[in-house]
Amino acid sequence: MSLPERIVAGDRLALARLLTQLENEAPEGQDTLGALYVHTGDSYRIGVTGAPGTGKSTLVNQLARQLRQRPFPDASDAPRVAIIAVDPSSPFTGGAILGDRIRMRDLSGDEGIFIRSMASRGSLGGLAKTTGSLALALDAAGFEIILIETVGAGQAEVEVASAAHTTIVIDAPGMGDEVQANKAGILEIADILVVNKADQPGAENTVRVLEMALEFANQQERADRVNWKPPVLPTTATTGVGIPGLVDSIYAHFNFLKDTGQWAERERQLISTQFYAGLQQELFERFCRSNADGVLERKIDALLARKISPREAIASLLDARD
Template identity: 50%
Template sequence: MTYSQAVLNGERLALSRLLTQVENDALEGRAALIELFPHTGKAHLIGVTGSPGTGKSSLVNQLALHYRKTAQKRVAIIAVDPSSPFTGGAVLGDRVRMRDLSGDTGVFIRSMATRGSLGGLAQSTANMAQVFDAAGYEIIIIETVGAGQSEVDVARLAHTTLVVEAPGLGDDIQAIKAGILEIADILVVNKSDRPGVENTEKALKSMLDLAHPAERIFQHHGTAMRTSYDQTSGGPASKQDSSSAPIWIPPIQRTISTEGKGIAELAEAIARHVAHLTHSGGWAVRERARLEVELDALIQETLVSRFREQVSQSQYEDALTKMIQRKMSPWEAVKLLMNGG
């Protein structure tokens, strides 16, 4: 029996092994992804990002518990940890804060390292989400490393993006300065029992009032993707014609994840966002944009691989040496190598 068939049959051991194959970009993993792709497209992908120390892992833990207890939904968690730039290793310690989920067969937690990729998301995260989707997990939560501005990658992958902030981190608008406020569908002020929560929430509200755009425009490889907002539900819903779409302003939800407070209200806000995306047509547009980004990335990877096969290492090194000696510009080197050296 192939990995893909075993995963479709609900075998957890096969799922675990396939995830390893996918993360390592093995041939077996690629073959399984091809077989599983027709079975994908049903899961709700939730991205959770924010500054380090805001309690993202504890929040994910409580959110998964809520979905299991109230809706009996199968939940998969992909916890992305940063890799060391020196050793290449990663702690992969997020599951330490998710011990409440241990023993539940309806929950699958997978930690993975960024392996140097930018944006807080490893290259294989999207593929791993597809495997969970095909395996029948209805909710897939992707917790990222909280790297800052490059966290826009999670907005391209997830249907709903939660940006988590916490008071007492030295700056009430840390998330805004990091540039990740703009990708939020829902703003979460976690650890709201701490002093200064009112100031944090006030700062976030004032920035939302200042921004308050009727629509945002995401650039996908030069193509503008317009995103409208709905004030009643709280997040962006992309439509090609957004003039008639209701405006969505990200709601601000207080939580205390260590005590489970505010989690039910957060889940309700997420449900409203899903309803908004479905009603406005934003779900289909986001899915198209997500697959477009994935397709472009695969095309780029394939073209680079073919280029490496056609150009010898000596030709490449010779061009690089001439660049170092300033005898050839990078543009001239590319033109030379693309023409066969």
């Protein structure tokens, strides 16, 4: 069997090999992904984002376990669940990847759960692209649900998270509350808000603060999503308290997206974004290859010397007059 055939048939080793190729940006990885594309489009992607230490990994672990315990809407079986943990070796959590691997180990006995940790090397834009490729591979491999854990610290992470059908934003008491959430524009992308560490002092206050911030954000920017009111749910990921309620909300949001046609809209938006980004990159690379060495550098020299304007430089390159 070929690598794509083995992946579709559920061969975990073949899948792991492809994921490594994609992570290393090996060209054969993209070839395999191309052959698998026809088998994608069936997965429900859930982004989980929030500041380091809020309990994302612990919660994702619990969530996967509990998602495995009930049938997916309109299905008779529990979904197969894949986890992509995009965990930077951040100065706050140094060694978080190892920590995650250890914490998630107890899940690995379940054939219906697949876990992949990804160190965030390189640019964050590249990270978003790699995450998208990994998600496609897992989709083709038949995982009905893909949980994507990212650290919500800036715009790029927000982008990773918003490449999902449902975005869960996690906060915890004592993290600086809504200031942090607002900073990354994270409230606007949240479909579900979670206040984890509900066993810790101050959790109720954090819930209240977020509810108020949401109320405000709702009036300001969320006119397009009037039909869905993001809930604020307290959880204790370490014990599992509150996780069944979170699963209820996730499935409610899934049904909402399907019933209102927003699912199809999000799919189209996602595919267009990826398509345009790929097209842009490919056109640029081809253009650079088709121009003799030094042409672009000479344009920059001319710009530096103010002999031409940037607009003229671009026009002359595109018209192939030099």
